[in-house]
Amino acid sequence: MGLLTGIRDSISRAADRLFSAEDPKRIGIYGPPNAGKTTLCNRITRDWTGDAMGPESHIPHETRRARRKENVEIKRNGKSVTIDVVDTPGVTTKVDYEEFLEFDMEEDEAIRRSREATEGVAEAMHWLREDIDGVIYVLDSAKDPITQVNTMLIGIIESRDIPVLIFANKIDLEESSVQRIKNTFPQHETVKLSALEGDNMDEVYDKIAEYFG
Numbered sequence: 752m753g754l755l756t757g758i759r760d761s762i763s764r765a766a767d768r769l770f771s772a773e774d775p776k777r778i779g780i781y782g783p784p785n786a787g788k789t790t791l792c793n794r795i796t797r798d799w800t801g802d803a804m805g806p807e808s809h810i811p812h813e814t815r816r817a818r819r820k821e822n823v824e825i826k827r828n829g830k831s832v833t834i835d836v837v838d839t840p841g842v843t844t845k846v847d848y849e850e851f852l853e854f855d856m857e858e859d860e861a862i863r864r865s866r867e868a869t870e871g872v873a874e875a876m877h878w879l880r881e882d883i884d885g886v887i888y889v890l891d892s893a894k895d896p897i898t899q900v901n902t903m904l905i906g907i908i909e910s911r912d913i914p915v916l917i918f919a920n921k922i923d924l925e926e927s928s929v930q931r932i933k934n935t936f937p938q939h940e941t942v943k944l945s946a947l948e949g950d951n952m953d954e955v956y957d958k959i960a961e962y963f964g
């Protein structure tokens with residue numbers, strides 16, 4: 752009887768998970784290296800769960816594996832949305848170890864980092880194909896938007912029809928231009944912010960709840 756009850760309980764728990772309307776959405780934070788994805792993830796998880804997610808760094812490809820923080824509940828205007836925040840490595844078309852040498856790194860370390868980053872990029876693409884319900888695409892608003900987007904990534908997002916919000920990050924920098932990003936991607940909604948300074952986070956959370964809730 753113990754065994755049968757156990758099996759019945761686990762089937763019923765699995766069914767609950769399968770049919771629950773409360774299932775968290777998996778929101779992937781994508782974008783080029785150094786755009787501020789981890790800084791944003793850390794801010795979101797700190798604001799809503801009290802923990803941080805991972806190290807931030809001025810060296811591109813600091814994040815080389817996809818990381819997930821589950822059940823982050825964001826409450827907005829009487830509405831609540833539970834999301835799994837996924838921090839991904841910066842997605843580029845090419846990871847070159849010579850870029851790392853600029854950061855005063857030994858060649859061995861640079862080669863190791865670039866190998867890991869390449870695997871991380873493949874992993875991030877895989878998650879996007881299989882597992883992601885919504886995308887926050889983080890761009891550095893102080894840089895040219897065109898050179899920051901990866902066409903393969905956009906292709907997967909469009910073919911799966913995944914909802915996308917564009918985050919124009921680093922608005923605290925003088926060279927920042929949010930309008931340049933809006934002009935480049937008029938079909939998508941753009942939200943401006945500074946993940947580092949915490950500027951405009953109210954609108955960020957409003958949009959996340961409205962768009963992915």
Ligand SMILES: Nc1nc2c(ncn2[C@@H]2O[C@H](COP(=O)(O)OP(=O)(O)OP(=O)(O)O)[C@@H](O)[C@H]2O)c(=O)[nH]1
Pocket residue numbers: 782783784785786787788789790791806807808809810811812813814815839840841842920921922923924944945946947948
């Ligand atoms: N001025 C400014 N700097 C920022 C902002 N957000 C992030 N940064 C800085 O940009 C650098 C990269 O930040 P990360 O959060 O590590 O960037 P990432 O997109 O996770 O980078 P990878 O993991 O390497 O792909 C760090 O030096 C951050 O402090 C911002 O809003 N304003």
Ligand SMILES: [Mg+2]
Pocket residue numbers: 788789790806807813814839840841
């Ligand atoms: Mg990162």
